[in-house]
Amino acid sequence: MNKQKLAEKIIKEMGGKENILQSWHCITRLRFNVISNDKVNIDKIRALDGVLGAQFKSGQFQVIIGNQVAEVFAAVSQLTGSDGSNHPSSSKRQKGNVIERIFDVISGIFTPILPAIVGAGLLKGLLALFIALQLLSNQSSTYEILHFISDAPFHFLPFLIAFSAAKKFNTDASLSVALAGILMYPKIMEYAAGTEVDSLSFLGLPIPMNSYASSVIPIILGVWLLSYIHKGADKIVPRSLRIIFVPLLTLVVTAPLTLLFIAPLGSYAGIYLDAFFSGLFDVAGPFAGLLMGGLMPLIVITGMHYAFFPGSFASFDKYGYDIMLLPMNFVANLAQAGATLGVLIKTKNKKMKQLSFSTFIPAMFGITEPAIYGVTMKLKKPFYASLVGGAVGGAIFGTLVVKTTAFTVPGIMSIPTYIMSGTNNLLYALIGVTASFTVSLIMTLLLGFKDEENPLQPAAHDTTTEKDITIDILSPITGKVMPLESVPDATFAEGLVGKGLAIEPKDGVVVAPFSGKVTTIAPTSHAIGITSDDGVELLIHIGLETVNLNGEGFTLNVQVDDDIKLGDKLLTFDIETIKKQDVSIITPIIVTNSAHFLDVIATSKKRVTACDDKLVMLIK
Structure with missing residues (x-):
């Protein structure tokens, strides 16, 4: 299905963009926070062509798309106008239970930054491979530069997390990144690496000098605190002074509290979390591995794997x-x-x-x-x-x-x-x-598994007739038939839209080749999409590049959602007007949901008459 159309249908069945608080995606799923779960028609979304599944998990609504999720998300973002992170109705969000909210937060923070982490991680692996194969020396400057590149996203992980957490907590991104910079300030890192200074006094309170490089929990908790302080400052500071004093108050209050309490607490939490799981594997390695390896698909499906991210990063930081x-x-x-x-x-x-x-x-x-x-x-x-x-x-x-x-x-x-x-x-x-x-x-x-019989090879006792497993589509246009591969437009010729053929029209009339419904009409009236009662989705695209005519020479006889019967006139077009604009009148006729059928077989006739001659046969 066209990504734009799929995005439109997903948003529509989610209750419209006004029901979407936040949206992001991982490698295969669209992920949403919604205001009302009741407005989401999950069954209709699951039935959409292009959707592998849909579910409510970990405080999110997830739509499983597969490998093309990035393209669909781009269309979703375009339709919603943003990622939804600043939705005015954010206060109405359904909170769910505590566990779901935690998983939702961790997922929402880590998913957007995974490309940087995964890319750097893969480079680390390749460096290890090159050294093992003696293709590269770990003493060379080339290795050192590549090591810098692969290590930077992990060393400066708090910066990536701060930016992503700012979106998740709906707060200022620049202040959040500044907070990460404070945690990783060179002098603090220098003190943490040595033994001469264990802490610095701030208003009589000791601030421990810890290294927060590669850490996860401290910055997440810090940005969470910053989001509340920023909102509070925004309420009490007069509007005319907000641009100056809101950032000042936010940093002056948040940074000391984070350095004094939040960051050390987060650091200890990461250490204990890592110790727990490491201890589990030390004590019962085979059993723990059996459970984790066997249940991991279920853990991933529920989104619970994100709960292990902080422990994994803590382990990388501590043990490598x-x-x-x-x-x-x-x-x-x-x-x-x-x-x-x-x-x-x-x-x-x-x-x-x-x-x-x-x-x-x-x-x-x-x-x-x-x-x-x-x-x-x-x-x-x-x-x-x-x-x-x-x-x-x-x-x-x-x-x-x-x-x-x-x-x-x-x-x-x-x-x-x-x-x-x-x-x-x-x-x-x-x-x-x-x-x-x-x-x-x-x-x-x-x-084994319950496998359906191949419709092309029915069992001996099967009484299914050829008519039951095939659908005949008559021609909507009278004219000369051309194979789709010969159309001088790669989009159609390469079958990117679907299977079918093309016709060079003899007259300027398009009629309904079956009974069904009008589903789409191009704004310039040069193309029309119809769906049969059998579920065949047919696109009739009059001419090539006729979109540039802006509707000149085209007259519609139907509207979207109109019911149609075999032989009904759908639209007319003036062939001479189109030719005068030096535009091809070759008309592709495409079964856009070809993937739903085992095959689409085109007619062998050289010429066809509208509503009299069979154009294609579809095998179910």
Whole structure:
């Protein structure tokens, strides 16, 4: 589906843009905070072409799109006018329970900054690979520069988090980033690195000199505090003086409180959080790994994996590696890939085979939501197989204490991040993910799943007739037939809009080739979209580049949402007027939801007459 249309329908079924407080996206999902959950028509959104699933989780409304989520989010942002972070009705937000609100905050903060973190993490892994293969020396200046690039996003993580948290807490971004700068002020970092100064006195109170590089919780809590102080200052300072005194009061009050209480508290929280999970793996590594690896898909689906982010970053900062979130995600993701490959091998259904192939590749690279929602969870038993495979891989990882040295997407591209000089860590990682992949694949093949018969090969006892599995579409125009590939417009010729053919019209009349409804009309009247009672979505695009005529020569006979019957006149156009403008009258006729059908077969006739000759046949 057209991204703009999909975005429009999602927003409409969410109760309109006035019901959206905030919007952002991760690798596969649109994420929203809404004012009223009751206004969201979740069933209609799930049924939209282009949507893999939708759910309320962790205080958010999530729409699973897949690999094209960035394009859809761009259309959503354009329609809403902003990301919704400054919505005037933010005070009406449904709060949910405490746990959901915490997950919502962590997700909303980390998701927008993941590109910087993932990119830098992958570079760290590649550097380790280059050194292991002796392609680069860790004593060279080239290595040092690349190390600077890969390490900067992690070292200065408080700045990234401050900017993102400012949006999440609906407060001033510049003051939030300034607060991060205060926490990482060079003199404080210098004192923290040495032993000569443990603390500085401020109004008789000791401020501990701690290093907050790579820290997470201190700046999140600091920006949260700043959001309230900024709002309070904005209320008490006269309007004419706000531009000067609101920032002053906000920083003078927030910074000392953060340095005195909030940041140290956050630092200790991170330390204890890391100690808890590290201790869990030390005491019961195999069991903890089995649980984490097996349950990770469920943890990701609910959004609970964001709760582990602070602990992972604390571990990276303290030890230089993570043994929990990313390694367990790695085995779980490869288990999903294995189960999806099992479906690809075993299914007889052509559409499921296509879907499993298209979702298998992203799953290998760590993007598993399309595979989960489109294949394994839909078929159930393959999903169970993936849980078992993840549990096996997780148990191996927990037993061998497999570590990753950088934060990146847990797929095959993250393998270099498991290289640790002088250890067997990479070998252990390969053993674990191979086991999780193989177990999931074999279990999927053994367990099987309920597979639909291929409609092209009905069972012997099946009484389905050819008419039941095909839909014939008559021509809406009289004229000469051309294959779509010969149309001098790449968008149509390459099938980007859908399958079909083109006609060089003999007259200027477009009639309804079936009974149905008018769904779209171009503002310049040069194109019309109609949907049949059977669910066929047909686009009739009169001429090429005719949008530039601004409606000249076109006369509409119908409006959007009008019901139509076979033979009804939809619109007329003046062929001579179009030709005088040196514009082609070649008319593409496209089945825009071609993906819903096994095939779209064009007529072999050279010429067709409107409403008399069959133009295309669709196979269900």
